[in-house]
Amino acid sequence: MRAAATLILALALAGCDSAPKVVFADASLTLPDEPVELPEGPGRDAVLENCTACHSPSTMLQQPKVSKEKWESIVGKMKKLYKAPVDDAAAAQVVDYMMHVQSQPEASR
Amino acid sequence: MSDPRLSRRALIAGAATTALAAPALASIGAKLGGMIDLGLPGGPSLRPTTPAFPGKGEMIVQRIRPPLLETPMDAFAKGTITPNDRMFVRWNWPFPTEVKAAEHRVAVGGAVKAPVSLTLDDVAAAGEHISVVAINQCAGNGRGLSEPRVTGTQWGNGAMGCAKWTGVRLKDVLAKAGVAEGAKRVRFAGLDVPLTDGAPQFIKSVPLDIAMRDDVLVAWAMNDEPLPILHGFPLRIVVPGWFSTYWVKMLSTIEVLTGEDESHYVAETYRWPSVPVTPESKDFPTVPITAMPPRAFITSHADGATVALGKPLVLEGIAFGGDAALERVDLVGKGWEIPCELGPDEHGPYAFRRWSVNLPQVAGDFEEVGVRAKNVNGAVQPETLVWNPSGYARNVIERITLRAQ
Numbered sequence: 377m378r379a380a381a382t383l384i385l386a387l388a389l390a391g392c393d394s395a396p397k398v399v400f401a402d403a404s405l406t407l408p409d410e411p412v413e414l415p416e417g418p419g420r421d422a423v424l425e426n427c428t429a430c431h432s433p434s435t436m437l438q439q440p441k442v443s444k445e446k447w448e449s450i451v452g453k454m455k456k457l458y459k460a461p462v463d464d465a466a467a468a469q470v471v472d473y474m475m476h477v478q479s480q481p482e483a484s485r
Numbered sequence: 486m487s488d489p490r491l492s493r494r495a496l497i498a499g500a501a502t503t504a505l506a507a508p509a510l511a512s513i514g515a516k517l518g519g520m521i522d523l524g525l526p527g528g529p530s531l532r533p534t535t536p537a538f539p540g541k542g543e544m545i546v547q548r549i550r551p552p553l554l555e556t557p558m559d560a561f562a563k564g565t566i567t568p569n570d571r572m573f574v575r576w577n578w579p580f581p582t583e584v585k586a587a588e589h590r591v592a593v594g595g596a597v598k599a600p601v602s603l604t605l606d607d608v609a610a611a612g613e614h615i616s617v618v619a620i621n622q623c624a625g626n627g628r629g630l631s632e633p634r635v636t637g638t639q640w641g642n643g644a645m646g647c648a649k650w651t652g653v654r655l656k657d658v659l660a661k662a663g664v665a666e667g668a669k670r671v672r673f674a675g676l677d678v679p680l681t682d683g684a685p686q687f688i689k690s691v692p693l694d695i696a697m698r699d700d701v702l703v704a705w706a707m708n709d710e711p712l713p714i715l716h717g718f719p720l721r722i723v724v725p726g727w728f729s730t731y732w733v734k735m736l737s738t739i740e741v742l743t744g745e746d747e748s749h750y751v752a753e754t755y756r757w758p759s760v761p762v763t764p765e766s767k768d769f770p771t772v773p774i775t776a777m778p779p780r781a782f783i784t785s786h787a788d789g790a791t792v793a794l795g796k797p798l799v800l801e802g803i804a805f806g807g808d809a810a811l812e813r814v815d816l817v818g819k820g821w822e823i824p825c826e827l828g829p830d831e832h833g834p835y836a837f838r839r840w841s842v843n844l845p846q847v848a849g850d851f852e853e854v855g856v857r858a859k860n861v862n863g864a865v866q867p868e869t870l871v872w873n874p875s876g877y878a879r880n881v882i883e884r885i886t887l888r889a890q
Contacts, residue, residue, distance in 0.1 A: 440634035
């Protein structure tokens with residue numbers, strides 16, 4: 377699908393006294409759908425309910441392996457700074473899920 | 486493939502990958518296109534690739550929504566301009582997928598003599614039309630290569646590109662409102678907004694002296710085409726020599742500040758340590774990440790490539806000086822270095838420049854050979870990574886190994 381943007385840069389002809397003219401047209405595009413497929417694991421539902429509105433599953437699966445404390449701190453930052461409405465029980469499940477996913481070999485993610 | 490290095494950056498056909506890695510990530514790759522190995526230490530290193538985004542060629546998918554698309558390194562193998570369909574894409578928050586040109590306004594306010602709301606035609610009429618060729622590079626480019634690894638978007642080195650940007654000077658747009666006494670910084674906001682109430686909007690500011698530079702633009706064209714939506718239609722800020730975090734897209738607000746900028750993306754993130762740190766360091770002072778340091782890349786050969794023993798060898802690539810012109814590039818091995826020949830200065834100090842070096846005879850493997858750029862201010866790429874917890878401003882010498890056969 378191509379972008380519908382069709383702004384035309386109409387440059388003034390050489391020798392013309394007027395300033396170069398630029399013509400702006402409307403623009404739109406359609407973004408591809410997300411092929412949501414998080415692997416099974418404890419806390420998967422909590423991740424789907426609380427995380428995937430902002431984060432593509434692929435992004436989550438691509439993160440380097442970090443400690444449980446780091447995941448707790450990241451989920452905490454999402455709540456405090458980015459105002460994600462995640463309750464404490466769900467937050468714990470999200471951390472469990474990320475720990476589970478990162479314990480799996482890369483080929484199975 | 487017993488040597489893991491041999492598989493680095495190797496392109497793997499999507500179908501084959503699906504067979505050996507059925508679950509989530511690979512199946513996303515199979516649906517989108519292929520898979521690519523970014524060589525990220527410790528993994529996960531495979532990423533899907535796709536041509537499915539409007540106006541884009543084959544791109545590496547770091548995130549679908551909002552899109553984070555990385556340029557495959559093969560896009561830098563020829564020339565010095567990155568085509569629009571290969572330029573990396575980075576959004577912090579969702580953005581409108583439709584913009585009506587006649588309805589778009591740029592509000593210029595804050596510490597100004599008379600706030601104005603400008604149409605696109607007003608912006609285009611604000612001053613002389615200027616074109617600048619400049620590298621657009623994410624502050625986190627190469628973050629995924631950090632050792633120890635850090636969280637965030639796990640870019641390889643493809644969150645960069647070089648384009649010709651056309652627009653008017655920011656200072657001419659500011660003049661429409663008139664900068665008031667006491668102005669210290671100029672802040673930009675675009676049409677991209679957070680999904681959650683109360684989350685910080687992606688707004689960024691630069692010091693007034695940067696805003697008033699002759700080459701800092703409000704741009705509407707990229708490589709002589711209208712800015713694509715993915716790159717910030719209808720207008721974006723261009724700050725040559727500075728990381729692209731300041732190049733605010735879908736520009737809708739320009740605000741002159743009389744003091745420091747306390748907003749999140751200036752005061753709390755996109756900052757790096759002002760003192761040496763380790764992964765154990767806490768509570769260290771930080772400064773905003775701003776001007777780019779020099780970098781160089783070998784584009785003629787991938788890591789692990791085979792070269793002909795006993796034959797001449799030509800290595801080629803790209804380099805840039807960052808916030809100052811490139812001065813030189815050297816090929817560096819272990820205990821030796823050879824000056825490289827720079828290609829013509831086609832596009833000025835903020836653009837990619839090609840380099841090449843002719844080696845008369847390959848005598849054996851090249852272990853960990855790299856290229857080191859130096860700019861005219863004396864900044865030179867370091868031997869070892871300046872590790873920082875956000876993985877910003879990577880410019881360690883990038884090394885590869887070539888096998889002689």
